[in-house]
Amino acid sequence: xxxxxxxxxxxxxxxxxxxxxxxxxxxxxxxxxxxxxxxxxxxxxxxxxxxxxxxxxxxxxxxxxxxxxxxxxxxxxxxxxxxxxxxxxxxxxxxxxxxxxxxxxxxxxxxxxxxxxxxxxxxxxxxxxxxxxxxxxxxxxxxxxxxxxxxxxxxxxxxxxxxxxxxxxxxxxxxxxxxxxxxxxxxxxxxxxxxxxxxxxxxxxxxxxxxxxxxxxxxxxxxxxxxxxxxxxxxxxxxxxxxxxxxxxxxxxxxxxxxxxxxxxxxxxxxxxxxxxxxxxxxxxxxxxxxxxxxxxxxxxxxxxxxxxxxxxxxxxxxxxxxxxxxxxxxxxxxxxxxxxxxxxxxxxxxxxxxxxxxxxxxxxxxxxxxxx
Amino acid sequence: xxxxxxxxxxxxxxxxxxxxxxxxxxxxxxxxxxxxxxxxxxxxxxxxxxxxxxxxxxxxxxxxxxxxxxxxxxxxxxxxxxxxxxxxxxxxxxxxxxxxxxxxxxxxxxxxxxxxxxxxxxxxxxxxxxxxxxxxxxxxxxxxxxxxxxxxxxxxxxxxxxxxxxxxxxxxxxxxxxxxxxxxxxxxxxxxxxxxxxxxxxxxxxxxxxxxxxxxxxxxxxxxxxxxxxxxxxxxxxxxxxxxxxxxxxxxxxxxxxxxxxxxxxxxxxxxxxxxxxxxxxxxxxxxxxxxxxxxxxxxxxxxxxxxxxxxxxxxxxxxxxxxxxxxxxxxxxxxxxxxxxxxxxxxxxxxxxxxxxxxxxxxxxxxxxxxx
Numbered sequence: 001x002x003x004x005x006x007x008x009x010x011x012x013x014x015x016x017x018x019x020x021x022x023x024x025x026x027x028x029x030x031x032x033x034x035x036x037x038x039x040x041x042x043x044x045x046x047x048x049x050x051x052x053x054x055x056x057x058x059x060x061x062x063x064x065x066x067x068x069x070x071x072x073x074x075x076x077x078x079x080x081x082x083x084x085x086x087x088x089x090x091x092x093x094x095x096x097x098x099x100x101x102x103x104x105x106x107x108x109x110x111x112x113x114x115x116x117x118x119x120x121x122x123x124x125x126x127x128x129x130x131x132x133x134x135x136x137x138x139x140x141x142x143x144x145x146x147x148x149x150x151x152x153x154x155x156x157x158x159x160x161x162x163x164x165x166x167x168x169x170x171x172x173x174x175x176x177x178x179x180x181x182x183x184x185x186x187x188x189x190x191x192x193x194x195x196x197x198x199x200x201x202x203x204x205x206x207x208x209x210x211x212x213x214x215x216x217x218x219x220x221x222x223x224x225x226x227x228x229x230x231x232x233x234x235x236x237x238x239x240x241x242x243x244x245x246x247x248x249x250x251x252x253x254x255x256x257x258x259x260x261x262x263x264x265x266x267x268x269x270x271x272x273x274x275x276x277x278x279x280x281x282x283x284x285x286x287x288x289x290x291x292x293x294x295x296x297x298x299x300x301x302x303x304x305x306x307x308x309x310x311x312x313x314x315x316x317x318x319x320x321x322x323x324x325x326x327x328x329x330x331x332x333x334x335x336x337x338x339x340x341x342x343x344x345x346x347x348x349x350x351x352x353x354x355x356x357x358x359x360x361x362x363x364x365x366x367x368x369x370x371x372x373x
Numbered sequence: 374x375x376x377x378x379x380x381x382x383x384x385x386x387x388x389x390x391x392x393x394x395x396x397x398x399x400x401x402x403x404x405x406x407x408x409x410x411x412x413x414x415x416x417x418x419x420x421x422x423x424x425x426x427x428x429x430x431x432x433x434x435x436x437x438x439x440x441x442x443x444x445x446x447x448x449x450x451x452x453x454x455x456x457x458x459x460x461x462x463x464x465x466x467x468x469x470x471x472x473x474x475x476x477x478x479x480x481x482x483x484x485x486x487x488x489x490x491x492x493x494x495x496x497x498x499x500x501x502x503x504x505x506x507x508x509x510x511x512x513x514x515x516x517x518x519x520x521x522x523x524x525x526x527x528x529x530x531x532x533x534x535x536x537x538x539x540x541x542x543x544x545x546x547x548x549x550x551x552x553x554x555x556x557x558x559x560x561x562x563x564x565x566x567x568x569x570x571x572x573x574x575x576x577x578x579x580x581x582x583x584x585x586x587x588x589x590x591x592x593x594x595x596x597x598x599x600x601x602x603x604x605x606x607x608x609x610x611x612x613x614x615x616x617x618x619x620x621x622x623x624x625x626x627x628x629x630x631x632x633x634x635x636x637x638x639x640x641x642x643x644x645x646x647x648x649x650x651x652x653x654x655x656x657x658x659x660x661x662x663x664x665x666x667x668x669x670x671x672x673x674x675x676x677x678x679x680x681x682x683x684x685x686x687x688x689x690x691x692x693x694x695x696x697x698x699x700x701x702x703x704x705x706x707x708x709x710x711x712x713x714x715x716x717x718x719x720x721x722x723x724x725x726x727x728x729x730x731x732x733x734x735x736x737x738x739x740x741x742x743x744x745x746x
Contacts, residue, residue, distance in 0.1 A: 192652070192654040192655035193572070193634070193650065193652060193655050195650065195657070197568060197648075197661075199566070199663070243740075245616045245638050247638075247646040248640050248646060249644075261566070261646060263638050263648045265620075267620070271621040271623040272621075273620040273621060273636070273652075273654075275570075275636045275650050279565070279566060279646075281566065281646075281663075282565035282664060282665065283667075283668055283685070284566060284568070284663050284668065288570075288657065290654075290656055290657050292574065294656075295656055295657065312656075367616075367740060367741065367742070368740065
């Protein structure tokens, strides 16, 4: 089983041979996987990436395989990265911005969407500036570091008449969507227990993900959010309350500002219970759901694959996808068609996760059960 | 994956084809698995079972395959069971007792060991009566329902000069002992996280396991104890403190007296963290350990098998065993040799688990982190 680590992510991205989402007439992602020989030759949505860190690299690679969108511009605070990316991805000077001149993008007809891949605390500012520039927004998860920030972002997009998607790539990933279907359609009866765990071993004390002002928190903000999401899409419910606990600080040099690990429990209206773990101490990557009449699980579950899944009736087999390509293509198809983005990837959805994560931090800090408003 | 349910247990026991522990000169259980054609023909230890419920049935079946011990007597409060068992297992009248005349067993030279399989709260009384009768004691897990009871049992055995073993069958099960070795020998480096979960769906409101006075608690006492044990034998450490949470009461008719589920977190001196779940709501049966440089896991992990295991380097493969036969044989070999039982199955070990479980209940009731004395 591959570990969910930054190194692995890099390897996966560069070696990506996944099936990209292609096909005529805006097919669904499932259909897309089957029709890989059909090539779409209509208009492509032009995407600019803001923040050229690791994950932007995976998105750029994914966009090379996308059919309905392309990497058209970049926004970076590091001139040397601008030089490198321009050359590697053939980006014209007119589509290269820095953080100061970014607002000029509103006059650039060659950019349709701005995809924000900055440190978490910068999402709000750039989402609002993007909206004011009249461009659609895609913002990586977590949407922001507070619920108040999320609300400002949603308001800004509404006022500007643009759409905002959160980078919930797993909503376009077949194994995870099967977990959602099995849970929500009660294929094995009412779900009683969800265990969701995601972690990897971190090691660089200078990484922004370990700085509270930039990340908003530790593994919960980065990887735990997937567990929050999964417990919500498997049950199809919103948690009523949470309890939570910080794990031991295992390295005082790394974990000066954020938690090393956090565990939490969420109870849902149906009586379903989720017990989850997120950590920067070691590798774990797993979803398990047990229902009245059977169970279903993935491991690896949440990383960039390949995934493995089974139910109490047998193994699950779905095509492997290039998650970044499929996600961007599916969002692009909706925007190209002038339709509304599906509710499970909108800012309102991102806000729900942030509210749960804020409650988890409050519960871990106070030791009390915290209701979710 | 087979569910950990009472029905499954019955099926497994009756269909048991496991490799029993046989071999010359008291071999280890690992050797025993390989030498199944060698038959021991020396003295067999004579075991009497007290309490003829479901698990006694599995033990009786296991004892049919054992080489170093045999089912020699029974103690039951139900005359019809006595008739049935005498016939089925060819037990002489002289070796059949009820709860009133049980103490007469001290004069019975044909009984060496009394194996107590009664409801949890009755373990103390019968362990003490067994010790006073001068017989060795095996008592099913949990050892008792309070730490004070455990201490009385240990004292009684010391005074009587008899030995006491707790029915920790997994200490003779190869997959679980590999998890212990991988953790304690730090094969993948220091263990950082243990996730241990065990549960099955219960349904009979009259079952003694749902009565607090008999069971001492709910799934924690019955199946959660395996998760407590596993977190201890994988880390090789004693937890410093625990937090715990009761899950939702999903069926008011079933869960009038005991919890439906309980989750808990334990922190260990090395900084390792355990996050565990035990439930009567649904099936789950899994051990996962993640260390600095890799992970190792079993699922199914704790039930009666067959188990499946893997590490981050590949699959684990060990012979399937008849857990009850191997456990009884290994205990018998030690007693036949006049040696001391290994520390990991003694009353002192049972007491440690009870102390952790008492702390878990206190933590779940108070919402506070509870230190373990």
